Amino acid sequence: xxxxxxxxDRDLSPWIAALKNVKPKLDIRVYPKEGNLEDIExxxxxxxxxxxxxxxxxxxxxxxxxxxxxxxFTDPDLPVNVPVVRIVDxxxxxxxxxxxxxxILNHMRSFTLxxxxxxxxxxxxxxxQIAKNTQIGIMGMGVLGQDLAKKLAALGFKVHGWAQSSKxxxxxxxxxxxENYATFLAQTNILVCLLPLTNQTENILNKxxxxxxxxxxxxxxxxxxxxxxxxxxxEMIDSGHLSGTxxxxxxxxxxxxxHAFWNHPKIKITPHIASLTNxxxxxxxxxxxxxRAKSGDELINLVSTKLGY
Ligand code: NDP
Ligand code: OXD
Numbered sequence: 001x002x003x004x005x006x007x008x009d010r011d012l013s014p015w016i017a018a019l020k021n022v023k024p025k026l027d028i029r030v031y032p033k034e035g036n037l038e039d040i041e042x043x044x045x046x047x048x049x050x051x052x053x054x055x056x057x058x059x060x061x062x063x064x065x066x067x068x069x070x071x072x073f074t075d076p077d078l079p080v081n082v083p084v085v086r087i088v089d090x091x092x093x094x095x096x097x098x099x100x101x102x103x104i105l106n107h108m109r110s111f112t113l114x115x116x117x118x119x120x121x122x123x124x125x126x127x128x129q130i131a132k133n134t135q136i137g138i139m140g141m142g143v144l145g146q147d148l149a150k151k152l153a154a155l156g157f158k159v160h161g162w163a164q165s166s167k168x169x170x171x172x173x174x175x176x177x178x179e180n181y182a183t184f185l186a187q188t189n190i191l192v193c194l195l196p197l198t199n200q201t202e203n204i205l206n207k208x209x210x211x212x213x214x215x216x217x218x219x220x221x222x223x224x225x226x227x228x229x230x231x232x233x234x235e236m237i238d239s240g241h242l243s244g245t246x247x248x249x250x251x252x253x254x255x256x257x258x259h260a261f262w263n264h265p266k267i268k269i270t271p272h273i274a275s276l277t278n279x280x281x282x283x284x285x286x287x288x289x290x291x292r293a294k295s296g297d298e299l300i301n302l303v304s305t306k307l308g309y
Pocket of ligand 2: 276
């Protein structure tokens with residue numbers, strides 16, 4: 001039984017070392033050097049070339065190399081009877097929460113502005129709002145959204161979330177379903193998107209959604225670029241309805257040099273680094289699923305192929 005890694009956007013040596021550290025005798029292949037296709041029973045992949053997964057006749061598991069699985073479900077040739085699993089890792093959630101909290105505090109306390117002012121020796125105080133007067137709305141109350149919500153609530157923010165299904169979380173109201181979306185938005189000063197990308201959530205950050213937020217709201221997208229209608233976001237910032245945005249993810253990555261986001265004074269950009277999967281932290285769960293697949297046990301971190309996340 002061989003594990004094939006399909007991923008060509010990074011150095012895979014830390015992945016191979018981390019997997020081998022947990023299971024020294026693991027037969028690891030790296031695409032495109034697959035060897036005998038019949039040996040491949042476990043695939044660990046990120047943005048694979050569409051159509052190739054159906055070439056492995058004995059494939060038992062398709063594992064995303066990250067938390068998101070949209071890169072898998074956009075493949076029309078994804079083998080239908082092979083289960084899909086993903087990464088669920090407290091370290092990934094911690095890093096995501098730290099990133100978003102940093103962005104929120106920077107927005108509230110104008111640290112970027114003070115760095116600019118310092119360059120001009122300008123002594124100028126800015127007014128600011130404190131946590132207890134700030135309402136943060138988190139779209140997507142899954143593994144990452146809930147971790148962030150709890151940490152923000154502990155800092156004194158008023159936090160509410162939106163998900164498909166209702167949830168009981170102490171001190172955090174969760175609005176469920178499309179019917180409660182407008183109410184969720186109407187209470188929000190800072191909107192954080194942590195939704196998975198699916199047919200239902202694509203283009204959800206559009207003019208209609210933005211217009212339901214309170215005036216001067218700030219938008220943070222750390223989920224996927226396809227959630228945002230780029231031109232609507234720019235229009236709502238330019239009209240003064242939104243105060244600005246920080247974007248970590250984009251429809252096309254790297255963000256093309258000619259994209260209007262780069263030079264917009266109220267748009268901050270980071271290069272899809274809100275959180276990164278650490279191979280050492282996640283290798284044990286990958287190997288756990290490898291053993292489960294081998295023995296026919298139930299897999300962990302299973303994704304619903306029906307829901308697409
Ligand atoms: P989860 O699957 O754990 O959570 C998804 C949440 O979204 C759930 O609460 C789910 O509701 C909710 N949801 C899904 N569809 C809808 C819908 N149509 N309407 C309302 N709510 C919906 O995902 P994670 O928290 O692990 O990850 C979220 C995303 O973050 C990933 O898919 C990935 O795209 C992105 N990501 C970005 C990274 C970065 O560096 N920028 C790093 C890692 C992940 P319910 O709970 O009811 O099912
Ligand atoms: C992920 C990501 O989904 O890095 O893990 O975006």
